[in-house]
Structures are given as C-alpha cells and as structure tokens.
Amino acid sequence: MSDRSKKIFLAICIITPLLLYCVYYYSIMIKNAPYRFSDFESITYKYGLGDSLVNQYNSKTGSYQYVNSNDSLVKTNVKLRKDDLLYLHRKASENGFWNFPEVLENSTSTKQNVRSPHYYIEFKYKDKTKHVLYDAAYSDNVKLGDAAKQLAKEISSMINDAQDRQ
CATH class of the missing domain: 1.20.5 (Single alpha-helices involved in coiled-coils or other helix-helix interfaces)
Structure with a gap:
C-alpha cells in the first residue's frame, strides 16, 4: 500500500x-427541539406604560388594539401571514428568547419611580408556552435587555407592516 x-x-x-x-x-x-415552528400556534404581544398594557395584539384572532396619538383606543383586525410568523419565530430563536427569564425588570435596589414602557411577549406552541415581561428600563444585563428590545421592535414593525398591507 x-x-x-x-x-x-x-x-x-x-x-x-x-x-x-x-x-x-x-x-x-x-x-x-423544544420550540419548533411546525408546533407554533400564536403570538401575544402587549405593551404600554407601567403596568397598563393597553396596546395588545393576538396573532390567533388577529385582534389589535392600540392607543393612537389622540389618546383614543383603536381596535382593528390585523392578520400576519405565515411568512411573517416564521420570520418572528426565527428572530426569537436568533435573539435567544427561549432562554430569557420570565421577568426582565431591574432588581429592587436599582428600581426608579419612573413609568417606563413594559412589553409582554408570548409565543404559544402545542405543548409549551414561553412568555416574557420586559421593562424598557431594564439595565441589570445589557445584552439580554438589548435582545428583548430588538425582539419587541421586530414584532411591532411586523404588525405595523401587516396593518399597512391591509
């Protein structure tokens, strides 16, 4: 050889x-894999100042309510396409959403008496549900806060794009 x-x-x-x-x-x-898109059911997205999460979106029903610039509550129906949901699922995976703790708020020693925006993001699957409550003033772990902020912006922009398409 x-x-x-x-x-x-x-x-x-x-x-x-x-x-x-x-x-x-x-x-x-x-x-x-614990969170597969084939098992995906819906996204619930809520946001608002402080504890009042007045602005809400549910991808299963398509119901979207938000407070406009005139301080009036607007209720519409916005359906996201399957491609949009797949994009958001991949963004959540890319940002490590599945490893986020359930609550992203500052520890009690660093809390301020400021009403900062809060975001509630929930991805629902057949067997599991992952939800996170994110405070925009979160500063304990900067990388984690940036990832949550980016995911919230992606979801918000996807909903606004879908609303503009209709």
Missing part, C-alpha cells in the same frame, strides 16, 4: 464516521 493510499484510507476511517455521527446527533437535536 502506497503512502498516498494510506492517507486516503486513514481520512476515510476518521472523517466518515465523524460526519455520520454529526448528522445523526444533530438530526435528533432538531427533531426534539
């Missing part, structure tokens, strides 16, 4: 089982 054929044989014996194991391992990981 020549030196070249020994190297090829060695590469096949090491690389092939490694690749097969990677395919096997990650196929099981993807199959058992």
